[in-house]
Amino acid sequence: MNFCTQCSAKVTLRIPEGDGRPRFVCDSCGAIHYENPKMVVGTLPVMDDTILLCRRAIEPRRNMWTLPAGWLENGETLSDCAVRETLEEAWAQVADLQPYVLVNLPFINQLYFIYRARLINDDFHSGSESLEVKLFSPAEIPWDELAFSAISETLKWYCKDLEKAAFPFRVVDIGI
Amino acid sequence: MNFCTQCSAKVTLRIPEGDGRPRFVCDSCGAIHYENPKMVVGTLPVMDDTILLCRRAIEPRRNMWTLPAGWLENGETLSDCAVRETLEEAWAQVADLQPYVLVNLPFINQLYFIYRARLINDDFHSGSESLEVKLFSPAEIPWDELAFSAISETLKWYCKDLEKAAFPFRVVDIGI
Ligand SMILES: [Zn+2]
Ligand SMILES: [Zn+2]
Incomplete structure (x- = not known):
């Protein structure tokens, strides 16, 4: 500035x-x-035992996989933003949003707020910001090709929670 | 701008x-x-069955009661901010922070993130931003003299949750 x-x-x-x-x-x-820190909001869309991921068409981290998420805009609630981003990036419709993980990234002044969500149908496809949109079983998650640490962290917790079939809300700090 | x-x-x-x-x-x-929206972070400090509130020494809402809370700063995690604000506004030390309520206020582009916290001792006193710091039982909460709707909403949920002795994390939308 x-x-x-x-x-x-x-x-x-x-x-x-x-x-x-x-x-x-x-x-x-x-x-x-x-x-002040800015907030990224998104969903972890689930259908049966699979998770929807998007391969990024834009920088940063073009070609890497991510959950649908983006900047919270003025005038928007967290759930509005999560639904909008999921639609824009994956043309995917979600319901039953449950607050799941809030990731602090103080070294880049960002926060990620991710909802668990139910994917309503498999009628999804890439938006302008995605090259590809695909369902992954937990075993298929491309850990080495994930775009952001906040996304890896969220997916790691999700895989752990799946084993216990309990998904408590968590605040997670990265990089401190 | x-x-x-x-x-x-x-x-x-x-x-x-x-x-x-x-x-x-x-x-x-x-x-x-x-x-983008900005985040206010604070605590709901509890000791036995009482809640710590601060009477504001500064505008807006001077003289009204609030929970200790303030703007999340760059470089700070949510829990860092909650602990710092509680110390600055009430000289109160808290522990056992539990994510409790996230309030969306899209009409003013704000979010409130409030932790439930245990007040470690009663050695608190007003900081430069508070006229008075006091413990209130649920029955004593000054509902008509609360500073902000996000604070009323948080305290309302807390009183309800107290009856069931269960305090789930919630996202609450106000004014939409
Ligand atoms: Zn210019
Ligand atoms: Zn000037």
Whole structure:
């Protein structure tokens, strides 16, 4: 960040009075520009004993496999976002959303919120952001070709939970 | 938002190519400025059958009661943030954090994530953002003087859950 969004003057990275952290401060108009973690929301769509994964058509991690997920937008609830992303990336319709894993990625200022969801039918296909959409049994999960650590972590928990047939909600920290 | 953070040119609110939502776009350098919901994280600190609440010393909602909570900062996990805010606002030490309620407030682009937590001792007192910090039994909760709907919602669920002595994690949508 170089310039103030309010008045276009140059900003300085410094700790404002009464604050404990450096912020981009505008000495011209006084505006303080806060930056906060952003949230990625998605689903782990399940049909019988298989899981739907998408092979990414876009960077980062083009060609790697992921769960359908994307940025939470202003004006949207978590479940709205999860359903929308699943539709956009896999043209897949899901129901019975259950909060499943929240992954903290503090080193990149991201959070992933993943719902377990029931895939309503197998009438899915790749959206513009996916090269391929496919169902995998737990044994078939391409662990070495997963796009993001938050996705590996979610799938790892899912495979463990499957054995006990219990899927408690969890907060997981990565990389700290 | 008026000016580009990268080059200081005036921004325009329009839908970028390949996107579905209006963004602040810079036609001079091409930067797209995304805005996403922000997360407030806090605790519901419990000691025996009482709940710790703070009376706000600052706007908005000065003088109203709230749970200790604040903005999730870059570089921070949810539990780090919850513990820090509880310390800053109530000088209270908590342990045994359990994910409890996630409140969606899409009309103001906010999310509240509240942990249930055990108050370690009664050696708490107001921080610079609180006028007063006090323990309330469920019957004493000042429902008409609570600062935010996300806090009322969390406390309402807590009182219901107390009756069954079961505290499942929930995602709650407000105002949609
Ligand atoms: Zn300025
Ligand atoms: Zn620009």
